[in-house]
Amino acid sequence: MxxxxxxxxxxxxxxxxxxxxxxxxxxxYSTSDPEExxxxxxxxxxxxxxxxxxxxxxxxxxxxxxxxxxxxxxxxGGSNFGCGSSREHAPLALQVAGTKIIVxxxxxxIFYRNSVDGGFLIPFEGxxxxxxxxxxxxxxxxxxxxxxxxxxxxxKTYQLRPLGSVYxxxxxGGIFNYARxxxxx
Amino acid sequence: MxxxxxxxxxARAARRSGVAPGESVWLDVDVLMTHDVCGPPTIxxxxxxxxEQAKVWDKxxxxxxxxxxxxxxxxxxxxxxxxxxxxxxxxNLPNYYxxxxxxxxxxxxxxxxxxxxxxxxxxxxxxxxHTCTSGAFGMFSTxxxxxxxxxxxxxxxxxxxxxxxxxxxxxxxxxxxxxAKDLILQILGDITxxxxxxxxxxxxxxxxxxxxxxxxxxxxxxxxxxxxxNGIIAVDDVTREYLKEIGVTDYQEFTSDxxxxxxxxxxxxxxxxEPTVAKPHSPDNxxxxxxxxxxxxxxxxxGSCTGGKLTDFQFAAKILLxxxxxxxxxxxxxxxxxxxxxxxxxxxxxxxxxxxVNAGCVIAESSCAACLGxxxxxxxxxxxxxxxxxxxxxxxxxxxxxxxxxxYLASPLTVAASAITGELTDPxxxx
Numbered sequence: 001m002x003x004x005x006x007x008x009x010x011x012x013x014x015x016x017x018x019x020x021x022x023x024x025x026x027x028x029y030s031t032s033d034p035e036e037x038x039x040x041x042x043x044x045x046x047x048x049x050x051x052x053x054x055x056x057x058x059x060x061x062x063x064x065x066x067x068x069x070x071x072x073x074x075x076x077g078g079s080n081f082g083c084g085s086s087r088e089h090a091p092l093a094l095q096v097a098g099t100k101i102i103v104x105x106x107x108x109x110i111f112y113r114n115s116v117d118g119g120f121l122i123p124f125e126g127x128x129x130x131x132x133x134x135x136x137x138x139x140x141x142x143x144x145x146x147x148x149x150x151x152x153x154x155x156k157t158y159q160l161r162p163l164g165s166v167y168x169x170x171x172x173g174g175i176f177n178y179a180r181x182x183x184x185x
Numbered sequence: 186m187x188x189x190x191x192x193x194x195x196a197r198a199a200r201r202s203g204v205a206p207g208e209s210v211w212l213d214v215d216v217l218m219t220h221d222v223c224g225p226p227t228i229x230x231x232x233x234x235x236x237e238q239a240k241v242w243d244k245x246x247x248x249x250x251x252x253x254x255x256x257x258x259x260x261x262x263x264x265x266x267x268x269x270x271x272x273x274x275x276x277n278l279p280n281y282y283x284x285x286x287x288x289x290x291x292x293x294x295x296x297x298x299x300x301x302x303x304x305x306x307x308x309x310x311x312x313x314x315h316t317c318t319s320g321a322f323g324m325f326s327t328x329x330x331x332x333x334x335x336x337x338x339x340x341x342x343x344x345x346x347x348x349x350x351x352x353x354x355x356x357x358x359x360x361x362x363x364x365a366k367d368l369i370l371q372i373l374g375d376i377t378x379x380x381x382x383x384x385x386x387x388x389x390x391x392x393x394x395x396x397x398x399x400x401x402x403x404x405x406x407x408x409x410x411x412x413x414x415n416g417i418i419a420v421d422d423v424t425r426e427y428l429k430e431i432g433v434t435d436y437q438e439f440t441s442d443x444x445x446x447x448x449x450x451x452x453x454x455x456x457x458x459e460p461t462v463a464k465p466h467s468p469d470n471x472x473x474x475x476x477x478x479x480x481x482x483x484x485x486x487x488g489s490c491t492g493g494k495l496t497d498f499q500f501a502a503k504i505l506l507x508x509x510x511x512x513x514x515x516x517x518x519x520x521x522x523x524x525x526x527x528x529x530x531x532x533x534x535x536x537x538x539x540x541x542v543n544a545g546c547v548i549a550e551s552s553c554a555a556c557l558g559x560x561x562x563x564x565x566x567x568x569x570x571x572x573x574x575x576x577x578x579x580x581x582x583x584x585x586x587x588x589x590x591x592x593y594l595a596s597p598l599t600v601a602a603s604a605i606t607g608e609l610t611d612p613x614x615x616x
Contacts (some may be wrong), residue, residue, distance in 0.1 A: 008247040008254050015378055015379075015467060017579075017581045017582045017584075019557070019558075019579070019582070019583055020581060020582060020583065021580045023558065023588075024222075024557040024558045024559060024584075025558055025559060025560055025561065027222045027253075028254065028259055028261035028262045028264075028265060028560065029224075029227060030225075030229075030231045030261075030264075031225075031226040031331075032226075032233070043358050047582055047583035047588050048582075049582050049588065052493075079379060080378055080379035080382070080412065083379065083412060083580075084314065084409075084581060085313075085557070086223070086312060086316075086329065086330055087222070087223065087330075088223070088226065088312075088326035088330030088331040089226070091330075092402055102202060106379060106382065107377065107382075108382060108412055109382055109383050109412065109414055110314060110328055110329065110330060113329065113330060113333060114330035114331075114332065114333070117330065117332045117333050117336070118330060118331070119332075119333035154214060159445075164191055165209055165346075165368055174332065174333070175333065175336055175344075176234045176336065178337075179336070179340075181473060184340075185235075185339065185340060
């Protein structure tokens with residue numbers, strides 16, 4: 001696990017549900033075929049209403065054109081990120097699109113578990129609401145050793161909540177690696 | 186110190202004498218359920234992680250219901266069902282309910298109940314957020330992702346954090362204009378879509394005791410819409426009777442101790458509640474039907490694990506008897522058993538099916554269908570500009586198809602009344 005992760009911010013509102021992250025009609029593609037997998041990246045966040053896509057201005061689509069990767073690799077969300085359907089295709093789609101970290105106010109349980117146990121991305125919780133302080137396109141730097149987020153564009157630094165009991169699973173890269181390292185399987 | 190029903194059931198599954206909220210424990214899973222959307226990726230992860238030695242931990246405890254994308258020409262969706270079929274045949278799985286055979290059941294959460302997999306006191310995990318439905322049977326049930334399901338598939342185990350519990354008590358006798366759907370929409374308006382995140386939602390009270398199992402399942406089904414980890418109702422005579430009829434006799438009953446500790450408690454008098462809707466685009470955007478009456482609609486939908494059970498159609502038929510619908514109205518029985526019941530069950534001497542056909546409704550085959558949009562040829566899928574009133578569970582942007590459609594969630598009584606007038610209508614007008 002790298003200690004410093006840098007990337008551009010993509011800012012979203014509250015209650016981003018998994019239907020917005022990856023609409024149900026796209027859940028038909030293979031998750032193991034490398035070519036089909038790209039479809040998940042391509043359709044990531046495609047059901048977010050356009051005026052709420054890339055805050056504060058909106059109208060900034062996460063994926064441009066035929067791409068399956070986004071120029072943004074750190075998502076800043078609000079409360080209850082990933083609510084709704086249990087589809088693990090949601091953190092998978094974000095991972096394929098290049099998302100490394102999400103910093104949200106809070107998460108829905110299943111999305112949070114899926115992100116951690118599947119080793120797709122790191123779901124941090126902020127100590128404060130950040131989706132009204134950071135703008136889409138801001139250059140960010142997350143330091144995993146000190147649990148801090150630096151907004152290079154604005155010069156401000158924010159403290160993140162420690163990952164707590166899931167840290168070991170995140171560090172291992174998912175539940176299977178964790179279980180193997182601990183001789184559980 | 187006393188324990189809640191959820192804590193007791195999880196303590197049993199963790200082989201512990203007691204557990205407390207916040208603790209992480211490893212659980213022995215009694216049943217793992219999956220379907221055509223999340224089954225194939227679960228199997229792929231299981232094969233990749235366990236390699237050539239991959240073994241299903243207990244074939245009897247694995248249940249697979251293809252139900253999401255069934256009646257479609259989409260080749261990728263059909264390939265997913267083929268993957269399930271091949272997996273079931275390769276590993277000789279006894280509990281696979283194949284499409285196109287007499288074993289096909291339809292929507293997994295109702296099928297789990299009908300086929301006797303909901304056993305009080307046990308823990309059931311499924312690759313679907315509405316797995317919390319099974320909690321109506323005094324058991325712990327919740328949704329997980331594919332990686333967690335693959336882990337269970339190989340080991341029979343899963344880690345969980347013990348949730349705090351919230352208690353919802355419904356006093357009074359249910360008036361004829363209300364259904365369980367109105368009650369859960371009422372709760373969601375109060376607690377919002379994350380008010381129960383990582384918490385158990387426990388339901389009790391006179392109104393719950395008076396409900397049949399199908400209506401109780403509507404309540405536990407939508408626990409996830411409040412962020413709930415599980416919804417749960419303790420076993421009583423109604424549960425025992427249902428289980429006896431389908432031959433489930435060996436189970437353990439748990440109840441919350443009088444001194445159990447709750448995160449919070451909510452008490453309602455059902456006689457004071459009114460028909461309720463969730464307006465676009467969130468299940469917690471609650472209002473009284475009477476406040477939005479007159480809103481023009483383009484489509485009505487009665488179906489899904491939430492609102493496609495026999496009782497939902499009995500409610501709808503009561504209003505639609507002798508009437509004509511003004512907008513396209515889809516009737517989608519959740520399970521093949523319900524589809525059969527529509528032909529057998531009558532209201533005032535007429536079969537429910539005939540009531541719907543005579544009213545001009547479109548009856549579809551059993552599956553999840555347009556509740557979650559689905560492939561472009563899914564029956565009932567919303568299109569641009571649609572205003573749908575539906576008995577389903579979610580109205581997030583794009584959930585039922587087009588992201589420029591609007592969905593109102595309501596009881597089957599409200600949906601039926603609105604179908605007749607072509608606008609949102611309080612069902613009391615027709616009762």
